[in-house]
Amino acid sequence: MAEPFGQRLRGAMDRHGQLCVGIDPHPGLLTSWGLDDDAAGLERFSLTVLEAVGEQVAAVKPQVALYERHGSRGLAVLERVLAEAAAASVLTIADAKRGDIGSTMAAYADAWLRDGSALAADAVTLSPYLGYESLRPALDLARDTGRGVFVLALTSNPEGASVQHAGGTDSVARRIAAAAAADNRSAAGLGSVGLVVGATVGSAIADLGLDLAAVNGPLLAPGLGAQGATGADLAATFGPAYANVLGTSSRDILAAGPDPARLRAAAERTLAGLAG
Template sequence: MNHKPTAEELKALRSDFGLRLSKAMEENGPLCIGIDPHRALLDEWGYNIDADGAEMFSMRMLQAAATHTAAVKFQMAMFERYGSKGFAALERVLYAARQLGMITIVDGLQGGLSTTVSALTDAYFTPGAPLLCDAVTLMPYYGARSLGGIIDDALNNGRGVFIASLTSNSEGESLQTAIRQSGEFKGHTVAYGIAHTAQKYNRDVPGLGSVGLIVGATIGQWLHDSGFSPSSFTGPILSPGYGYQGADAKDLTSVFRGTQGNVLVTVSREIAQHGPDIAKLRAATIAVAEDVKNALEKAESEQNQQKIVKKGARYASPSIMARTM
């Protein structure tokens, strides 16, 4: 018989992914290695451009990432292109990552009606699922509430999700900063509504929540227009865009100023271009991990310093004191 969890057990399960990710980030830093077996990379590495090549590429990236990264993210489309053989390869590399004790994210950006996305539970979250992983990425443009069922299924199985909110692609700006004309978040941007819907799942969770957002590192120039501040979010933030896509340490510091250790920066090509030599891949991983860690620590310390300065001014300024008497 299947054991039905008690209320306390269910509460613990719903915060499990956030706790595990937080621990991994404390131990190994805020880097997530993106495992994206592009055709060009397979060719550069001297591998066949097929499912076997994608699997060999992924296994080598896993070896380089071990102990230097908080999580690994697999780009599903890079495996899906090879049909059933590609999905079989993804199953095997996910299994290998789990054996190495890594937190695994499958990046499929799936979404749709609640009746459609409910099938994802059997694929990714339930015990014995063929593509068992710790989290998936979701696209909310059927309405963020359409994802409620799959989010609850993920949480009830001790897993998590990352919902696209402020993505790195420049074309997304017009959609994500569009002002909603009706509903709960009328007058706010689409991105704002997505973020606040996600935050509801994290509200009563001590520490890091299990429902995350995707916020690109290259969106600094239009972050203000979104009406959303990453520093106010208490779930994990998955951030693509660093390195090969154009963002640097200054962008990380700017976009994520005030965040409190909940940003997971995903990097792929910037590291993979050094392969297939394991030593070079590992050296690149360590170097990128250090840069990312320093940038995010600077973002946090700068915000704290600003708070100290403002607090000091509030209590030390004679003019302010005079106006309050």
């Protein structure tokens, strides 16, 4: 069995800091980089980002939907990005937000977490809103292959509160966090069942009584930079759990392209803000 994802991520965070760069090839970014909105432009964009920043950050996070919109050619590009990252020992988080039941969930797990799958990443994002236990095929396969998952728990989009905050002191978000903590209980070091918690959720963590430090898993926190969050905000928002936070920045760094040196400099500035 491979070294568990949580341990590998902790090592990468210790070496490189708490930054994950999103590889988000939005049509507007492709245009601003002087690239066509097609598979060739998608590949050039993605590999440039990976080569520029991959070895200086803890992980990269391809946004799967922006590859899917190009059909089979886009997924072929994603396969290459994942393979190139693996060859360079760069951790990947496939931002796919998959969630279903039974054999369908097992098929999603097979695609993103099985050894030998062309789409296998080091970790994948999952949606638990058919019930946390509906994710069990992915949770079990990730454990067996040394991979990880990030379960959506407390997102910063306004619509998320209608589901995630429901229940008050016994909120949906709190139950998801408790379930992840139970799955991480036997982990040696950082567990491999992480949560997605928005960098801009503000006081919601305290308001809902979430003990994120007790989760003992990585906390993927999108929202750095263009969405307004700073490193200081993350430290204040996550408090005792901050050491397990992997801050994610996409547009703020990607806007510096296509020049690799400028991409690296943008990532370095973001890292400096996290360290401060």
